[in-house]
Amino acid sequence: MPELPEVETVKRTLNTLVAGKTIERVTVSLPRIVRRPEDPALFAALLEGQTIRNIERSGKFLRFNLDGWVIVSHLRMEGRYGLYASDEPVEKHTHVIFHFTDGTELRYRDVRQFGTMDLLSSGSEFAGAPLHKLGLEPLSPEFTADALGAKLAGKKTKIKPLLLNQEVVAGIGNIYVDETLFRAGIHPERAANSLTREERERLHRCIVDILTEAVAAGGSSVKSYVNGQGESGSFQDQHRIYGRKGQPCHNCGTPIERTVVGGRGTHYCPECQKPGEGGTGA
Structure with a gap:
């Protein structure tokens, strides 16, 4: 399972690759990856037109900060993100695709299918699961x-x-x-x-x-x-x-x-x- 250094590296990479891109539509081919909202069609609809402002990390979780929403993503055992051109073949075990207005796609691939995504309204992400019980952040000034x-x-x-x-x-x-x-x-x-x-x-x-x-x-x-x-x-x-x-x-x-x-x-x-x-x- 990716730990803090791996997730931090993914965060930094994704900020380089997708920050500033606007989501045109979302394809969810494995519904259980999306935990909230329970309806993956609603998840996709709420993300249409949203721009990824930046990506942050909390513990082993990634936080995709959008215009009014936050996607909280956990990679679990083998989840991974990659940026592709829209005409590139989609690899097996690709479960969620964020189609951007510039013709590129952020694809989430997970062989073990244990990863999760929660779509939460901005400002509420720390009020409940899955982030509300996280302990000390070891690379923060508060970790003394x-x-x-x-x-x-x-x-x-x-x-x-x-x-x-x-x-x-x-x-x-x-x-x-x-x-x-x-x-x-x-x-x-x-x-x-x-x-x-x-x-x-x-x-x-x-x-x-x-x-x-x-x-x-x-x-x-x-x-x-x-x-x-x-x-x-x-x-x-x-x-x-x-x-x-x-x-x-x-x-x-x-x-x-x-x-x-x-x-x-x-x-x-x-x-x-x-x-x-x-x-x-x-």
Whole structure:
């Protein structure tokens, strides 16, 4: 599933490709992609004549800001957007097409069919689902060590599933939690309330640093992810822990282990991330 760096990259790409374009009509070939309004014909009708002003991101969601509406889109496992000329063949698994007045089309393709779109009136998008419960935005000025500490305070939950909870920190998924905890020297099964202030500050710093580095690299193309221009990310080449089971740790040489924490496959170094204590970071 695309995480914050991948969605941020898609957002930036789409702003380059489609901001300022006006929608002539919309084709919805898989109705369940559109959750609101429930009638896909109404979804299409409301979008006729609307201009895409810009695209923003909230956690793992894209927000297409139009004249009076906002499309909130979640890519889920394999959703992707691409800009095409109207005479180009439509690929299989293309479920929604935004036809623009200039003869181009923004096409949404989703092999797994898990993606979603919600059309909401401008100004109401944060009042209800799916955005109203999102937690701290980790690349915003509001994401401070103290703000993160307040979210962790009193929580006996293991630190990894807590960081995966989108109501705590928005946008971080399995890849970047593993990478962050490794760099911070924190075992993924540590109780959140057992972290010292120094560890919380280091964790905060590592979250920001890794996400910033991943965005700069265009995200991680571990499976099928590409941006709006069909380009892969390269941050997977910088992974120090994720997907490296049995390989030597870059810091100490100890073989990396894989376990399951909170129902998610988890990679960690048993030497650099010892239970009950924090390491020195990496």
